[in-house]
Amino acid sequence: MEIKKAEFIKSAVYANEYPKFNNFTEFSFIGRSNVGKSSLINSLTKRKNLARTSKTPGRTQLINYFLINDKIHFVDLPGYGFAKVPQAVKKNWGKIIEDYLTSDRKKIVFLLLDLRRIPSNEDMEMLKWLEHFEIEYYIIFTKSDKLSNNEKFKQLKEIKKKLVFDNEDVFFYSSLKNTGREELLKFIEEKTQN
Ligand code: GTP
C-alpha cells in the first residue's frame, strides 16, 4: 500500500467523541509511553510531524485519529506505564482504553513493545485485555535499530521467556530507519481488503 494522503481528523477521549461511524477499518497503536507509537505513525505516513512525538513520556493523553487514503483510520492511543503520571490520570487511562477496546468498530490493534526491554507487567496486562475482549492484535517490536542482529536474537530469546507468540505474527520496526515499513504497509493493505 502506498500512503498518498494522511490527515489528522480529531482527538477524542471517550466513545461519543470518536469520528462518526463509517465502517472504515481502524489500525490502532498501543503500548507503553515512549515505545514509539507516534513515531511509527509518522514513519508509515512519511510525515515528520503528523503525530506528535516527544522525548518526555506520557505526552499523548488523548486518542488521536488519522485518516489514511480516505479509507482507513490510524489511531494513536495514549501510552501506559509512565511512573510520573498522577494516579488520577492512570485511572482515567484505564477508562479511556476500555471504552476504546469495547467500542463497536472494526479494529485491528498493534501492540508495540520495545525490543530492548523485557515486557513489563503492564504490557502483559494489556495483552490479557486484548485477548479478553477478543480483539485481533499483532505485536510490533520497536526501535530495532538500537540492536545488532546478534543482540536482537538474544533479546528475543529473553522476551520469549515471558511472552508466547508465533514468529509469523510479529513485526520488527525502526522508525528511525524505516525498517519494516514496506512489510507492515503490505500487511495493512491485506487486512483492509478483508
Ligand atoms: P507517548 O505518546 O508518550 O505514549 O510515546 P510514544 O509511544 O508515542 O513515543 P514517541 O513516538 O513519541 O517516541 C518516543 C521517543 O523514542 C522519541 O524520542 C523518539 O525519537 C524515539 N523513537 C521512536 N521510535 C524510534 C526508533 O525506531 N528508533 C529510535 N532509535 N528511536 C525511536
Ligand code: MG
Ligand atoms: Mg505518542
